[in-house]
Amino acid sequence: MKTQNTNKRIRLIMDLRRKGITDTNVLSAIERVPRDFFVPPQAKDQAWEDIALPIGLGQTISQPLVVAFMSQALELSDRDKVLEIGTGCGYQTAILSKLCRRVYTIERHKDLLKDAEKRFEELKLRNITAIAADGMKGWPTINGIDQAPFDKIIVTAAARKEPPQALKDQLKVGGIMIIPLGGPGEQNLMRYKKESEDTFAVKPLMQVRFVPLLPDVTDDKNDMAYSA
Ligand code: SAH
Numbered sequence: 001m002k003t004q005n006t007n008k009r010i011r012l013i014m015d016l017r018r019k020g021i022t023d024t025n026v027l028s029a030i031e032r033v034p035r036d037f038f039v040p041p042q043a044k045d046q047a048w049e050d051i052a053l054p055i056g057l058g059q060t061i062s063q064p065l066v067v068a069f070m071s072q073a074l075e076l077s078d079r080d081k082v083l084e085i086g087t088g089c090g091y092q093t094a095i096l097s098k099l100c101r102r103v104y105t106i107e108r109h110k111d112l113l114k115d116a117e118k119r120f121e122e123l124k125l126r127n128i129t130a131i132a133a134d135g136m137k138g139w140p141t142i143n144g145i146d147q148a149p150f151d152k153i154i155v156t157a158a159a160r161k162e163p164p165q166a167l168k169d170q171l172k173v174g175g176i177m178i179i180p181l182g183g184p185g186e187q188n189l190m191r192y193k194k195e196s197e198d199t200f201a202v203k204p205l206m207q208v209r210f211v212p213l214l215p216d217v218t219d220d221k222n223d224m225a226y227s228a
Contacts, residue, residue, distance in 0.1 A: 005036075008048035015050050016068050023072040029098040030068055035061075037119060038091040055089050059112070059211075062156065066208060067092050073178050073191055073205060074152045076100045081147070083170065085135030085213070086156035090116030096154070097125045104147055106135035110219040132217050138166035155179040157213040158187050164213075173197065180210045 013027050021027060036047035038061055043053045052063045070092070076082070080100040087093055087107035093116065096103045107113040110132045120128050133140060135155070139147045148170035155167065158180040171177050177192040189208045193201040 005048070012048045012050060012064060016065060019050075019065055021065070021068045021072055023068075025076070025099055026068050026071045026095075029071070029095045030064060032098060033091070033094045034123075035064065035091060037123065038089045038094075059088065061089050061091050062210075067095055069206065070154055070156075070178050070189070071095055071099060073189075074154060074176055076152065080151040083139055083147075083150040083153045083167075084156065085154070085167070087113055087116045087130055088156065090119050090130075092154070092156055093128055093130070094120070094123060094125055097128050100127075100152070102127045102129070104139050104150070105130045106133050106139065108132065108134055108214060108217050110217065134216050136164040136166065136213055136215060138164070138170045149175070151175050153177040153179075155213070156210060158182060158208075158210040159213050163190075163192060168192070168194070168200070178205075180208050184212070 009031050013031050016027060016030065036044045039047050039053050039055055046053060050064050052060045055061050076099040078101060082096055082100045082103050084093055084096060084103055084105040087105045093103055093105045105128060107116065107130065113130055113132045117130050149172040150170055151172055152175055153167055153171050160183065161181060163177060163179050167177060171194045173194050173196060175194050178189065179192065180187045180189050182188055187208050187210060189205045191203045191205055195201055
């Protein structure tokens with residue numbers, strides 16, 4: 001069984017290389033983080049295929065290619081402090097944690113956050129700080145301590161037209177933000193490079209489909225914003 005799993009992992013890595021992922025650190029992180037750990041039992045067989053999978057309550061875990069592509073686009077270094085909005089099951093967070101110094105991640109849904117935190121604990125990923133909050137407002141001041149500005153920001157839910165102002169403000173000059181923009185029909189993954197306190201170089205990267213960014217924190221099981 002173990003060998004079979006290893007073969008599946010290697011096949012996924014080859015698949016991602018073929019599809020244009022060249023950053024060897026990203027490929028190695030994908031190989032090392034057990035994606036099967038983040039999906040429900042009935043989906044484990046497919047955990048190493050390059051497809052999005054349902055993870056219950058209408059939510060999905062992103063396709064590995066999209067996770068790899070976004071991670072690569074962030075141009076991460078092991079000195080980077082990264083802010084992630086939309087923890088979800090925590091898979092993208094776990095990949096980031098292998099590639100940078102520290103990840104600060106925000107999830108609006110308390111139950112999802114609890115499950116993700118359990119996974120980080122079990123996988124001994126110790127450089128992640130996770131909170132339940134509205135990520136559109138950026139990372140809050142906690143006990144008088146500010147973490148902003150961040151070297152990189154990644155948003156895994158779609159904003160309509162523009163990144164939230166708080167996120168633009170919390171990005172370091174010279175930093176990169178990767179964020180999907182657009183409505184349910186058509187979304188583009190965008191790269192915002194902060195060139196000065198109030199100017200950005202903006203570049204579309206690829207078409208994607210993400211669930212929308214929603215305001216406020218919730219613990220309502222019916223308030224699942226996922227339909228994709
Ligand atoms: N990166 C995730 C996929 C996330 S799906 C993974 O690898 O599994 C998008 C997530 O964004 C959902 O969990 C949703 O609850 C969350 N979200 C939506 N709006 C948010 C907001 N304003 N602040 C924080 N999280 C938000």
